[in-house]
Amino acid sequence: MKQKILVIDDDIDLSGLIKKYLEIDGYDVTIKHNGEDGLAEALTNPYQLIVLDVMLPQKNGFDVLTDLRKTSSVPVLMLTAKDSEIDKVLGLRLGADDYLTKPFSMNEFVARVQSIIRRYTSLGGESSMEVSTLTFDNISITPDTREVLVSGVPVELTAKEFDLLYFLAKNKGKVFTKKQIYHAVWNDEYAFDDNNIMVHIRRLRKKIELNPEQPKFIQTVWGVGYKFNGRDRI
Numbered sequence: 001m002k003q004k005i006l007v008i009d010d011d012i013d014l015s016g017l018i019k020k021y022l023e024i025d026g027y028d029v030t031i032k033h034n035g036e037d038g039l040a041e042a043l044t045n046p047y048q049l050i051v052l053d054v055m056l057p058q059k060n061g062f063d064v065l066t067d068l069r070k071t072s073s074v075p076v077l078m079l080t081a082k083d084s085e086i087d088k089v090l091g092l093r094l095g096a097d098d099y100l101t102k103p104f105s106m107n108e109f110v111a112r113v114q115s116i117i118r119r120y121t122s123l124g125g126e127s128s129m130e131v132s133t134l135t136f137d138n139i140s141i142t143p144d145t146r147e148v149l150v151s152g153v154p155v156e157l158t159a160k161e162f163d164l165l166y167f168l169a170k171n172k173g174k175v176f177t178k179k180q181i182y183h184a185v186w187n188d189e190y191a192f193d194d195n196n197i198m199v200h201i202r203r204l205r206k207k208i209e210l211n212p213e214q215p216k217f218i219q220t221v222w223g224v225g226y227k228f229n230g231r232d233r234i
Contacts, residue, residue: 002026002027002028003026003027003028003048003049003117004027004028004029004030004045004046004047004048005022005027005028005029005030005047005048005049005050005051005113005117006029006030006031006032006038006041006042006045006047006049006050006051007019007022007029007030007031007032007050007051008031008032008033008034008035008038008039008041008042008050008051008052008053008056008061008064009031009033009051009052009053009056009079010033010034010053010055010056010057011053012033014102015031015033016031017106018051018106018109019031021106021109021110022110022113025110025113025114027113030045030047033057034056034057034058034059035056035057035058035059035060035061035063035064036058036059037058038050038052038056038059038064039059039064039067039068042064042068042072042074043068043071043072046074047074048074048075048117048120049074049075049076049077049113049116049117049120050068050074050075050076050077051076051077051079051113052064052065052076052077052078052079052096053078053079053080054078054079054080054081054082054087054091055080055081061078061079061080061091062090062091062094065078065091065094065095065096066094066095068095069094069095069156069158073146073156073157073158073159073162074159075097075098075116075117075120075158075159075160076095076096076097076098076158077096077097077098077099077100077112077113077116078091078096078098078099078100079099079100079101079102079104080099080100080101080102081101081102082101085195088101088195088196089195089199092195092196092199092200092203093199093202093203095158095203096158097116097158097159097160098112098116098160098186100112116159119159119163120159120163134166134169134170136169136172136217136230136231137216137217137230137231138150138151139208139217139230141165141166141169143166146159146162148162148165148208150207150208155207155208156207157204157207160185160200161200161203161204161207163185164181164185164197164200164201164204165204165208165218165228167181167184167185168181168218168226168227168228169217169228169230171228172227172228172229172230173227173228173229174227175221175224175225175226175227176225176226176227177224177225178197178198178225178226180225181197181225181226182196182197201218201226204218205218216229216230217229217230
């Protein structure tokens with residue numbers, strides 16, 4: 001069965017080109033040209049990835065992402081015409097998994113799509129998880145269902161947030177530099193992005209920590225990077 005991708009972009013020429021390249025690569029592609037229609041489609045049908053432009057008529061990409069994240073953790077690749085750190089950070093804070101700044105090469109775009117989908121949907125690769133549920137104190141992480149419980153309550157994570165948490169948790173106690181985390185979670189093909197990692201760490205702490213300002217699980221090792229800390233629960 002073909003993997004399904006939803007493209008929400010009002011640029012008819014670009015979205016048509018994206019559809020052409022992705023279909024050549026074997027994906028089933030649906031296009032919507034405004035935010036309202038795109039959000040409705042995303043909430044109605046299952047997709048392995050959503051490619052979301054920031055500047056959209058009727059409802060901009062940030063608003064679409066905000067509404068989408070209320071009920072869905074589907075991976076989102078944002079497209080922005082603005083080479084602005086503010087736009088990138090805002091998208092990540094709202095739950096985007098990755099972003100590309102226009103103009104971009106189609107080869108880079110397709111490679112980025114392949115990387116995201118491979119990480120989030122392949123059950124036979126690295127992301128298929130080689131161990132059962134990880135349990136620490138009041139948190140449990142189940143890799144095969146990608147479920148996280150904090151004090152028995154399910155926590156909704158984006159795909160990238162889960163991958164980041166799982167990577168740190170399965171390597172409990174080991175300190176990773178930001179570059180090592182980027183290579184492991186974001187894929188080696190892409191340049192290290194310090195801001196990207198910090199935003200995801202901040203979002204994760206808000207979701208799993210009792211006090212995000214004094215984190216118990218995801219700890220900063222000053223001058224080095226991050227590590228996961230927690231007692232194994234038997």
